[in-house]
Amino acid sequence: MSADSLRNSTIPVRIATPMPELSPGAGNLVRLKTACSHCHLREVCLPVGLSREQITQLEQIVYTRRRLKKGETLYRAGDPFRSLYAIRSGFFKARAATPDGRDQVTGFQMAGELIGMDGISHDLHTCDSIALEDSEVCVVPFNMLEDLSIQAPALGHHFHKVMSREIVREHGVMLLLGSMRAEERLAAFLLNLSQRLAARGFSATEFVLRMTREEIGSHLGLKLETVSRAFSKFQDDGMITVKQKHVQILEMDRLRRLLSNGSRNLHE
Amino acid sequence: MSADSLRNSTIPVRIATPMPELSPGAGNLVRLKTACSHCHLREVCLPVGLSREQITQLEQIVYTRRRLKKGETLYRAGDPFRSLYAIRSGFFKARAATPDGRDQVTGFQMAGELIGMDGISHDLHTCDSIALEDSEVCVVPFNMLEDLSIQAPALGHHFHKVMSREIVREHGVMLLLGSMRAEERLAAFLLNLSQRLAARGFSATEFVLRMTREEIGSHLGLKLETVSRAFSKFQDDGMITVKQKHVQILEMDRLRRLLSNGSRNLHE
DNA sequence: GCATCGGGTTGATGCAGATCAGAAACCACC
DNA sequence: GGTGGTTTCTGATCTGCATCAACCCGATGC
Numbered sequence: 001m002s003a004d005s006l007r008n009s010t011i012p013v014r015i016a017t018p019m020p021e022l023s024p025g026a027g028n029l030v031r032l033k034t035a036c037s038h039c040h041l042r043e044v045c046l047p048v049g050l051s052r053e054q055i056t057q058l059e060q061i062v063y064t065r066r067r068l069k070k071g072e073t074l075y076r077a078g079d080p081f082r083s084l085y086a087i088r089s090g091f092f093k094a095r096a097a098t099p100d101g102r103d104q105v106t107g108f109q110m111a112g113e114l115i116g117m118d119g120i121s122h123d124l125h126t127c128d129s130i131a132l133e134d135s136e137v138c139v140v141p142f143n144m145l146e147d148l149s150i151q152a153p154a155l156g157h158h159f160h161k162v163m164s165r166e167i168v169r170e171h172g173v174m175l176l177l178g179s180m181r182a183e184e185r186l187a188a189f190l191l192n193l194s195q196r197l198a199a200r201g202f203s204a205t206e207f208v209l210r211m212t213r214e215e216i217g218s219h220l221g222l223k224l225e226t227v228s229r230a231f232s233k234f235q236d237d238g239m240i241t242v243k244q245k246h247v248q249i250l251e252m253d254r255l256r257r258l259l260s261n262g263s264r265n266l267h268e
Numbered sequence: 269m270s271a272d273s274l275r276n277s278t279i280p281v282r283i284a285t286p287m288p289e290l291s292p293g294a295g296n297l298v299r300l301k302t303a304c305s306h307c308h309l310r311e312v313c314l315p316v317g318l319s320r321e322q323i324t325q326l327e328q329i330v331y332t333r334r335r336l337k338k339g340e341t342l343y344r345a346g347d348p349f350r351s352l353y354a355i356r357s358g359f360f361k362a363r364a365a366t367p368d369g370r371d372q373v374t375g376f377q378m379a380g381e382l383i384g385m386d387g388i389s390h391d392l393h394t395c396d397s398i399a400l401e402d403s404e405v406c407v408v409p410f411n412m413l414e415d416l417s418i419q420a421p422a423l424g425h426h427f428h429k430v431m432s433r434e435i436v437r438e439h440g441v442m443l444l445l446g447s448m449r450a451e452e453r454l455a456a457f458l459l460n461l462s463q464r465l466a467a468r469g470f471s472a473t474e475f476v477l478r479m480t481r482e483e484i485g486s487h488l489g490l491k492l493e494t495v496s497r498a499f500s501k502f503q504d505d506g507m508i509t510v511k512q513k514h515v516q517i518l519e520m521d522r523l524r525r526l527l528s529n530g531s532r533n534l535h536e
Numbered sequence: 537g538c539a540t541c542g543g544g545t546t547g548a549t550g551c552a553g554a555t556c557a558g559a560a561a562c563c564a565c566c
Numbered sequence: 567g568g569t570g571g572t573t574t575c576t577g578a579t580c581t582g583c584a585t586c587a588a589c590c591c592g593a594t595g596c
Contacts, residue, residue: 096439100528104446106439118439120432127439146425150418157414163431164388170438171364171374171386171395177445178372178489182553213574221446226553228575244562244574260368450583481544491584496545512544512592 035059044112044200045086046140046158054152061144062086068131074115076128081119083139087111090135091210093219094118096127105219107169108132108211110196114140114162132210177221185220186230187258190240194249205252209245303327312380312468313354314408314426322420329412330354336399342383344396349387351407355379358403359478361487362386364395373487375437376400376479378464382408382430400478445489453488454498455526458508462517473520477513 036047037055046062047055065088068074074085077097089111097103106127109115119125120142149156176185198204209216213224213231220227234240239255241248249255304315305323314330315323333356336342342353345365357379365371374395377383387393388410417424444453466472477484481492481499488495502508507523509516517523 096443098443098447098527102443102447104443106442117432118436121429121436126436146421146428149424150421153414153418156417156424160414160431161389163428163435164385167431167434167438168386168389168394170435170442174374174438174441174445175364175366175370175372177442178486179366179370212572218446223554224574225555225576228573229553232575259366480542492544493546493585494583497583500545 036062039088041086041088041112041200046114046155046162049158050152050154054154057148057152058155061148062138062140064139066137066139068135068137070131070133070135072131074129074131074137075119075125077124077126079119079125081116081123081125081142083141084114084116084145085129085137086114086140088136088138090137091132092129092135093132093211093215094127094129095218103218104221105211105215107173108193108219110200112200117163117166132215173219182220182222182226183230183233184259185222186216186227186234187255189216189220190247190249191252191255191259194252205249207247209247304330307356309354309356309380314382314423314430317426318420318422322423325416325420326423329416330406330408332407334405334407336403336405338399338401338403340399342397342399342405343387343393345392345394347387347393349384349391349393349410351409352382352384352413353397353405354408355381355383356404356406358405359400360397360403361400361479361483362395362397363486371486372489373479373483375441376461376487378468380468385431385434400483441487450488450490450494451498451501452527453490454484454495454502455523457484457488458515458517459520459523459527462520473517475515477515 036042036045036059037052039045039047042048042055047058050058066074066085068090074092075081087109092109092115094106094109094115095103096106109129115129115137116125118127145155145159149159176188180188193207193209194204197207211219213227216222217224217227222230231240231242234255235242237254239249239251239258241250304310304313304327305320307313307315310316310323315326318326334342334353336358342360343349355377360377360383362374362377362383363371364374377397383397383405384393386395413423413427417427444456448456461475461477462472465475479487481495484490485492485495490498499508499510502523503510505522507517507519507526509518
């Protein structure tokens with residue numbers, strides 16, 4: 001795969017299934033008979049495990065989409081919470097901030113992932129969600145999702161799993177932030193990205209980062225210079241090639257070993 | 269309040285409402301007609317926002333309790349997930365581990381809090397939960413909770429809020445781990461503990477830590493020596509008094525300011 | 537009484553990563 | 567093709583916390 005074909009997307013094209021183009025209405029909200037049942041993400045998104053009939057019900061409530069240009073904000077902390085968003089295409093970062101202005105990227109989200117769950121607790125969003133490339137989300141009104149979950153318990157159950165998975169993911173980030181050294185953090189980050197891309201059918205070894213070194217650093221609790229140095233180190237060691245945002249993993253195993261040997265490095 | 273009266277509980281006694289003593293059956297599982305409706309934690313636990321009738325329904329499914337001695341494990345990573353647990357009394361730590369043996373305390377939980385939600389995603393628990401003092405939990409079978417949520421949507425909605433609150437809490441820990449210096453972390457920890465105790469009607473300024481310096485350190489991404497030094501520093505500065513596990517906050521405001529000035533200290 | 541042990545404190549030293557600084561690469565736009 | 571702004575890289579220096587080590591304190595047991 002050429003570097004050129006990667007330039008405009010984190011996600012290398014898998015099979016060239018041209019998506020039906022939408023004629024956007026006024027603004028960036030699109031009303032249309034969305035078909036979860038035909039969406040290529042149905043195996044990774046909300047419909048997982050639902051019957052055909054239940055998916056049809058889901059389509060009843062997921063009837064708007066929203067398009068965002070790179071850099072646009074999907075929601076920000078303090079916004080009233082009404083909907084969750086299923087990412088249809090593109091790439092997002094979530095950013096949380098302390099009252100005194102410190103902030104941190106709490107995660108990066110890609111197609112098929114459900115975001116906005118931070119807002120449920122207080123009916124207000126508690127973090128920002130920002131598109132890192134031109135993106136499209138399906139709007140899932142939360143009260144409708146709850147109502148539908150009563151009629152389709154499988155949906156409710158799946159939703160609980162999605163929330164729980166977010167909690168578990170955050171445990172992983174806490175472990176990373178609390179106990180790993182810089183290179184281990186970057187290795188964990190790259191492996192995680194690779195694995196999630198692979199789960200969507202894309203190359204596990206070659207991809208384009210949509211975020212800056214600074215955003216990676218913010219997520220990993222490092223300064224951008226440290227991230228940059230770690231990238232260079234990995235490249236010098238022959239584990240990866242990096243050319244700006246284009247990353248190729250040459251020796252996945254060594255990356256993994258770097259992680260699993262971490263505790264030995266530290267403790268004895 | 270004397271130090272003596274605090275020795276055996278993190279939570280200073282509020283009003284001396286003697287709890288009905290249970291005669292434990294065989295083992296540590298107790299079957300009894302639990303009365304959420306009479307529990308002194310009903311304002312802070314699962315029943316929040318439920319009607320009298322709905323609470324009665326909840327009592328139908330919460331019919332066992334489990335007692336744990338200090339140091340006992342409620343569940344561990346890999347255990348099959350069947351139930352959530354509402355803490356009736358006592359104090360717990362949650363601990364997550366990486367495949368290679370690093371671990372971290374992901375949080376401390378006290379009476380009225382619901383734990384075990386990490387297990388929903390894969391039907392297996394993904395972290396350990398360990399009692400830090402003699403404790404008692406109400407067992408909430410998860411499939412029954414889901415079933416009941418269908419009949420009592422307010423319960424389901426509240427449960428979603430509880431899960432979301434856990435996600436938001438973890439964002440806060442990520443911010444702490446990713447961007448705060450040692451003393452700020454400890455200040456944030458103490459303020460958080462204080463605020464949660466106050467929410468339960470206990471003193472916000474005087475309490476007994478149930479965890480060791482090492483456990484605090486593990487949670488905050490610090491070594492125990494650093495935690496100890498920060499405690500000493502706070503005491504030397506006159507913000508708190510520390511005597512072993514007994515902590516008294518003398519100047520809450522200065523603790524808070526230490527936090528809110530943090531970003532200034534760092535960035536300019 | 538004394539010995540033991542886990543938890544806590546305090547001091548001395550080392551190092552990973554932050555900070556500061558400058559240059560190069562890249563991009564968007566005229 | 568030039569220009570200004572952003573992003574990335576690399577080197578030099580600084581520093582906060584980890585690490586190593588010694589000692590103290592309170593609880594428990596004999």
